Amino acid sequence: MPKVAASERDAFYEGRRTEIAEAALRLWAEGGFDATSMAAVAEAAGISKGTLYLYFPSKQALLEEVLRRYSLLPNIQNLTANLAGLSFEDAVHGFVRAAWRHLSEHRDLVLLALRELPSNIDRARQAAEHILVPANRLIATYLEQQLGAERGREISFIVAGRGLIGTVILLFLTQEMLGAGRFLPVDEPQITDTIAQVFLHGVMGSGETKG
Amino acid sequence: MPKVAASERDAFYEGRRTEIAEAALRLWAEGGFDATSMAAVAEAAGISKGTLYLYFPSKQALLEEVLRRYSLLPNIQNLTANLAGLSFEDAVHGFVRAAWRHLSEHRDLVLLALRELPSNIDRARQAAEHILVPANRLIATYLEQQLGAERGREISFIVAGRGLIGTVILLFLTQEMLGAGRFLPVDEPQITDTIAQVFLHGVMGSGETKG
């Protein structure tokens, strides 16, 4: 008879895979993919090396599973989707706050992705092509709806949208990871509000005074 | 008597170290620190493995030297320094363009830094503390001079300044490295101008410069 009942088997198996993936993500974020041995992953997951290989056929496969499971990017689309009914101002503020929260909740993955991005430039390109580009288009379309095509001739909504994401990400990295908050104390609402407000006025331009 | 005068010898020694550091930076940016062997670095530098170890006692020491030599961050201060006499608008545009050019010229280092940042979080923190924070203060002070303390109560100049840098960096990464330009064609002036303009209107808020 098996160690766990047949009905529980799949749940157990998936649970193990999740534990391993989480352990791997944590260690890789700390020490890097190459520099972290499978033995270390196994130990962190509380199993033996051999057992680890029952759940993932290779280190590369484990990496791929981790990246698939915890992919940051698909959620960018979700973030924009949730803001449908709001005013432009609220939508921008909401998006920035949601993005920040999302980054906070996926600290390890941000680190891992950052680290492995240059090594997996092809994978990164694919991700960019299939996820970032459509998401960017979505944001640009939204901006055009809100701000008019005329403003779109002055600034690139594509650039503006991607710039907003960049602003959030780098502020998150410096604040949370590098501990810049210790030296330049700004709290989280102040950050997200400033980002949103600067972006808002920025993209709207001198619209009302321009006339 | 030595074959070459002491000063020549030092120059030769430093030249070698530079050649090695440059070769290492190039290879590491391409393939990653862990995945690049010292043999490959030696070959790229045109010397033998044994000779490489005459100039750097270990792989780790070579990494530290490379990061020390080619640190991106000190130059942020230079960038701001050059914009002293300009109008606020020209200064922002100039800063963004200069930053973009700087990133282009240090593509390899950007990749390496990105990759090794999470592993060297203490070093990164030190860099942040000694370089980013003062630079950020510099920019914030400049913004306050230009826009007035009143506006500073509405938005955080610290956040705005750091956000500007983030915008530039992430746009550079997506555009140059991920080939996003292939799918969403925007040329470089359009990018830097949009960043500058959005930032300008964004930080100014409802309209007029203090002047």
Added chain:
Amino acid sequence: MPKVAASERDAFYEGRRTEIAEAALRLWAEGGFDATSMAAVAEAAGISKGTLYLYFPSKQALLEEVLRRYSLLPNIQNLTANLAGLSFEDAVHGFVRAAWRHLSEHRDLVLLALRELPSNIDRARQAAEHILVPANRLIATYLEQQLGAERGREISFIVAGRGLIGTVILLFLTQEMLGAGRFLPVDEPQITDTIAQVFLHGVMGSGETKG
């Protein structure tokens, strides 16, 4: 009370052992002993790894059982026994044909024995001592009866008999396994007849049977 009568249980047990041994023989002949995992043997036998170990305590024990069960050599005696009533010429032809057929029917075992013979040289020696040597004596005695002791002083009947077996085996190996038949097409009757005829004339020497 046991679920099945003791005799049935034994029959079941032996049946299982046979299934496993046959599966192992097949896989080992294909891929080699070392390169074939116990998991593969278990799967081929339609049981689990754990169950496999209920029937054989180790991989080595399974190998020993397979070699014991399917030993080729005892059958050489059978082959000679069946030719009792025939004329010398028919006996030789019959023996060669029977040996060839026997090899064809035990292709897997020939491959395995070939492969494992050098590793189990002691076992091979035992087999030689207890089986090959008596069989060889049998053939030599038969040849002496047919050809006379005088001819036996010219050639060694021991050598001749063993040579005949060697001829058959190597021709079988090259023909069936190496696909030599593709390049030098000779069909099976032509082979066995030539072997038998060459041997016949060869051992008879200058001409006539003793008769």
Added chain:
Amino acid sequence: MPKVAASERDAFYEGRRTEIAEAALRLWAEGGFDATSMAAVAEAAGISKGTLYLYFPSKQALLEEVLRRYSLLPNIQNLTANLAGLSFEDAVHGFVRAAWRHLSEHRDLVLLALRELPSNIDRARQAAEHILVPANRLIATYLEQQLGAERGREISFIVAGRGLIGTVILLFLTQEMLGAGRFLPVDEPQITDTIAQVFLHGVMGSGETKG
């Protein structure tokens, strides 16, 4: 300066490769290719694992080099070439003796080839196609020259030639390796002479007495 003078370098390198190949051949013949670790080969060659990999890039490459270096088969052609001027009888006796001596001098290789033949059936097929088949043709042509096409219609010279080789090989294996000589004492000249004589009369058939 290198450890060995540049002029000696190649000789040293080749010497090492030879030492390693010999050690590998010996161990593989004893214990089999799969079951012999590279560590064991290195130790037998008196070097470290790492050094072994300086001379051969992989275990497979070492096997290929060993098989290439010590290939038995090309020499079959040599064996036949040396017998050009002799009478048919002397040629056959000479061939058998030379083949036997050749096998004696390459005991380890015979064992290794025997063992790895089933695993490397493709390589074995290539060897058969390129070496055995031409050699076999050579022998058959020679037999036809000596014995006439008429005899060739009665027996297959191809089969006869290959059968001769098989006889020698199997007698060698049983005699030298299995120690059959201990139980059925026949000395080497008796063996080779009997093989040659049986073959001679065999292929000639009742030719001269038949008419």
Added chain:
DNA sequence: GATGAATGAGCTTTCATTCAT
């Protein structure tokens, strides 16, 4: 100074074997 042959620790991965269920 310069070299590269030599080393061995350490990596990923496999697999015979065990044992709780």
Added chain:
DNA sequence: GATGAATGAAAGCTCATTCAT
């Protein structure tokens, strides 16, 4: 009886580092 998850020793192979020349 039967199972297969779990183990860990051991394999092939890489590479940072050393050192005799």
